[in-house]
Amino acid sequence: xxxxxxxxxxxxxxxxxxxxxxxxxxxxxxxxxxxxxxxxxxxxxxxxxxxxxxxxxxxxxxxxxxxxxxxxxxxxxxxxxxxxxxxxxxxxxxxxxxxxxxxxxxx
Amino acid sequence: xxxxxxxxxxxxxxxxxxxxxxxxxxxxxxxxxxxxxxxxxxxxxxxxxxxxxxxxxxxxxxxxxxxxxxxxxxxxxxxxxxxxxxxxxxxxxxxxxxxxxxxxxxxxxxxxxxxxxxxx
Numbered sequence: 076x077x078x079x080x081x082x083x084x085x086x087x088x089x090x091x092x093x094x095x096x097x098x099x100x101x102x103x104x105x106x107x108x109x110x111x112x113x114x115x116x117x118x119x120x121x122x123x124x125x126x127x128x129x130x131x132x133x134x135x136x137x138x139x140x141x142x143x144x145x146x147x148x149x150x151x152x153x154x155x156x157x158x159x160x161x162x163x164x165x166x167x168x169x170x171x172x173x174x175x176x177x178x179x180x181x182x
Numbered sequence: 183x184x185x186x187x188x189x190x191x192x193x194x195x196x197x198x199x200x201x202x203x204x205x206x207x208x209x210x211x212x213x214x215x216x217x218x219x220x221x222x223x224x225x226x227x228x229x230x231x232x233x234x235x236x237x238x239x240x241x242x243x244x245x246x247x248x249x250x251x252x253x254x255x256x257x258x259x260x261x262x263x264x265x266x267x268x269x270x271x272x273x274x275x276x277x278x279x280x281x282x283x284x285x286x287x288x289x290x291x292x293x294x295x296x297x298x299x300x301x302x
Contacts (some may be wrong), residue, residue: 103254108290119277119289121282121288121290162227169241170229170244175226
């Protein structure tokens, strides 16, 4: 199974900050990586697919990069609506696996 | 508008069974692979099972293999998850999720989830 490791697990930031979340795969997954945002009590929402492709309707302040085993999700200027938990997911092979999540909190 | 709506969750004793359903609308259900993903309270996301567009191919996480069965009825646009021999560690919100494209296994949309609580 491919293990996905996210860091940090918690991130404290202020509105307007640039934040970066890292996701590492235990083996190469090419660019088969997605990022999701989840708010309490809600289903996850797709943000990024194929490592760097922005899902339609997602604000351009979100961006993804990386390939192989190292990936990042960046938010260029954190907005109040962005305080949430973020998950990466590899879809290179089964079983599909998720990172442990990064909670972005208000500083 | 794409919609997935889960139902069937509830409180059940350890060792018992439960059947979840997922009703789809707003897209051609029979074209898409569909997954179940779960989330234990306060924990991360765990992929559970997948069924191909025609129902002929199914895969399961090791944690549920032999106990859970995924199925679909394309004539009724519904997905099911039969959960047998339930354990307390199966307690979670269960989401059905469609593959976002026909051939790539990332998820969009997701249902709102249905909560399963297994008591010991």
